[in-house]
Amino acid sequence: METSIEILDLTKNYGKKQALSKVNLTIPRGMFGLLGPNGAGKTTLMKVLTTLIPKTAGEVKICGVPVEESRKIRSMTGYLPQDFSMYGNMSVYEALDYLAVLSGMGKTERKIKVPEVLDQVNLLEKKRGKVRSLSGGMKRRLGIAQAIIHQPEVIIVDEPTAGLDPEERVRFRNLLCEIAKDRIVLLSTHIVGDIEATCENIAVLDQGKICFNGKVKELLSIVEGKVYSTEIAASELERVKQKYMVTGILTAGTAATVKIIADERPFPHAKQVQPDVEDAYMYLMNKKNIAC
Amino acid sequence: MFGALFLKECRQVLKSLVYYIYVAVFVLFITSQLSSEGWEQLKEPVPGQSYYGETITKDQNLIMEGTLANLVQEVYHNSFATYPMGFYKGVTLTEDEAAAASEILELCTGKSFQTLAEEMTAQLGLYDPNPSADALAAAANYRVPVKDGFTYTAFETAMEDICRLVGRGSSYEKERYENSVYVPMTYEQARAEFDTLCREDRLTRACMRLFCDYAGIMLAVLPIFIGVSRVLRDKREKAQQVIFSRPISSGLIIASRYLASLFLICIPVVITAFWQQRTCYDLARTLGIRSDSWAFLTVTGVWLLPEIMIVLALSFLITELTDTLLAVFIQVAWGIASLFTASTLVGDFGFKLVARWNTFGQAERFASQEKEFLLNRGCYFLLAIVCVILTIIVYDKKRSKGGKAL
Numbered sequence: 001m002e003t004s005i006e007i008l009d010l011t012k013n014y015g016k017k018q019a020l021s022k023v024n025l026t027i028p029r030g031m032f033g034l035l036g037p038n039g040a041g042k043t044t045l046m047k048v049l050t051t052l053i054p055k056t057a058g059e060v061k062i063c064g065v066p067v068e069e070s071r072k073i074r075s076m077t078g079y080l081p082q083d084f085s086m087y088g089n090m091s092v093y094e095a096l097d098y099l100a101v102l103s104g105m106g107k108t109e110r111k112i113k114v115p116e117v118l119d120q121v122n123l124l125e126k127k128r129g130k131v132r133s134l135s136g137g138m139k140r141r142l143g144i145a146q147a148i149i150h151q152p153e154v155i156i157v158d159e160p161t162a163g164l165d166p167e168e169r170v171r172f173r174n175l176l177c178e179i180a181k182d183r184i185v186l187l188s189t190h191i192v193g194d195i196e197a198t199c200e201n202i203a204v205l206d207q208g209k210i211c212f213n214g215k216v217k218e219l220l221s222i223v224e225g226k227v228y229s230t231e232i233a234a235s236e237l238e239r240v241k242q243k244y245m246v247t248g249i250l251t252a253g254t255a256a257t258v259k260i261i262a263d264e265r266p267f268p269h270a271k272q273v274q275p276d277v278e279d280a281y282m283y284l285m286n287k288k289n290i291a292c
Numbered sequence: 293m294f295g296a297l298f299l300k301e302c303r304q305v306l307k308s309l310v311y312y313i314y315v316a317v318f319v320l321f322i323t324s325q326l327s328s329e330g331w332e333q334l335k336e337p338v339p340g341q342s343y344y345g346e347t348i349t350k351d352q353n354l355i356m357e358g359t360l361a362n363l364v365q366e367v368y369h370n371s372f373a374t375y376p377m378g379f380y381k382g383v384t385l386t387e388d389e390a391a392a393a394s395e396i397l398e399l400c401t402g403k404s405f406q407t408l409a410e411e412m413t414a415q416l417g418l419y420d421p422n423p424s425a426d427a428l429a430a431a432a433n434y435r436v437p438v439k440d441g442f443t444y445t446a447f448e449t450a451m452e453d454i455c456r457l458v459g460r461g462s463s464y465e466k467e468r469y470e471n472s473v474y475v476p477m478t479y480e481q482a483r484a485e486f487d488t489l490c491r492e493d494r495l496t497r498a499c500m501r502l503f504c505d506y507a508g509i510m511l512a513v514l515p516i517f518i519g520v521s522r523v524l525r526d527k528r529e530k531a532q533q534v535i536f537s538r539p540i541s542s543g544l545i546i547a548s549r550y551l552a553s554l555f556l557i558c559i560p561v562v563i564t565a566f567w568q569q570r571t572c573y574d575l576a577r578t579l580g581i582r583s584d585s586w587a588f589l590t591v592t593g594v595w596l597l598p599e600i601m602i603v604l605a606l607s608f609l610i611t612e613l614t615d616t617l618l619a620v621f622i623q624v625a626w627g628i629a630s631l632f633t634a635s636t637l638v639g640d641f642g643f644k645l646v647a648r649w650n651t652f653g654q655a656e657r658f659a660s661q662e663k664e665f666l667l668n669r670g671c672y673f674l675l676a677i678v679c680v681i682l683t684i685i686v687y688d689k690k691r692s693k694g695g696k697a698l
Contacts, residue, residue: 051691052533052695054692070691070692074538079534079537081534086534089307094303102540
């Protein structure tokens, strides 16, 4: 069975509002990043893929199975929703065991897998702790544990690092990369750093349409040779911001070092620098009317 | 898988505060309201007793006499007990209305109201809060005969006029007066009643019917809260999406939740029933009656299980449909309406949710209404299953619509 997600002309309407418009996407094995601003339609796409909402038109196949076969799709996908939560009065072990039962796992299998997965997400020591007592990061790790407990071919995670501290965010990214070794992990986020650190393939979604679909280096190539760094007087910042796309500012006393995206060298003394994904994403968003 | 899920759901219910409130309220209500006097004072009737208790009469003359006796007392005190919405409401008539009521009495009896009042005080004497057996017998024997040639149809018309004066829910509504005129039992009647109690009811069954009468009142309302809190829990704890996205069937989820709640609701009912039956069981042994040891399961099972099932199933269905507390308001109103629209506290099952049998014994009377009772319980049993199936369908639809209420 092919391990990929095929999305063809997917459209989703909420009444008169179009949340997804003729989305075409092929998601291969490994980490795949879905980037886009808030309200771009990322969560809607995730929910269509996890059978939580029906599509309006188009075709979606997960590992060759049409999304309409919800029972099969649910058994081959693991989902970590944006605001993951479980019964607060359950212990961590109980919560995971309960969700394992809902995934159709037998007693013997659960006895082996539940501690194993808790260990994998570094929550084994907290197994007797109540879900309500977990920190935000621990809760997300429990979320990823429940998404992988039944060993699905596809894992869909929606904004998993939002609100986490930097250390927890790095730990979570590493965890996702480990999991993605032999399956598809679709990571939806508006945090560019998450994608840069974990994904080779990405798609950018904006206003329900795919603006970009390709490898990270292809996205970087869009902005190649257009990112500059220069030092200006702090008093000139406002004027520069109005004229150019500024993606970074470092102020030191009366001077400021700014990172500017421009098609031509903005100042004679400006130095060309290596672009990162954030620069490319910002450039893409500003040029979306042309790109989309 | 169902077994594991059922046990986990049981654990969930056992961890909820609502469940312990249910247990406490139910047990307190039963232990405070249900008196064992009915069977503790039970004695084999012997010839020559002054009082053997009372029984409802269907004799039209006695019904007229008994109803008029009650009317004389209420007109005399100008205080009428009515239950318009199930709750007590005392009615006092205006001078004109009281005069009209006196005239109706005079029309029925052919005697002036003054004469009727004098006869009443002579018969009943002063009010005694702790009447002796003789006083009870005198009160039970107090009758006001109708005048010669006064027909039952004319009596019905006269009572309709009284109802117009005092309003709804009085003792002068046809359904009420035809089921509320008691006459003193003869030794033979008391003997027959006692024998039936021993032979048919085997004491414990009668005890359990009385238990079910009280328990049924609480069980028309309390399980709603357990059902509503279980259904709303996923939404409250934001666990809907995680659970919806699992491969398990909606049928298994709802069935395990429903059966776990049902099972745990039944536990205190069965334990309390057994506890209540215990005293009756001991008495049966003392009297040498072979009691039915399993009545606490069989009688309560038939009587209360369909009621708990439908109350719980409907709370599941309405809450899944609306994601609100609407079920609490609808079902509490239904429970109260069922309770207070009954024309009698013994029988009149119809399709009422709460089946009343507020008496100890009367096996023959119960046997005459058993078919109606079983039809009532059977309908609610089936309706509960239909509600559970509908809940599964609604839940399944919600799973594919992002959890939104339909």
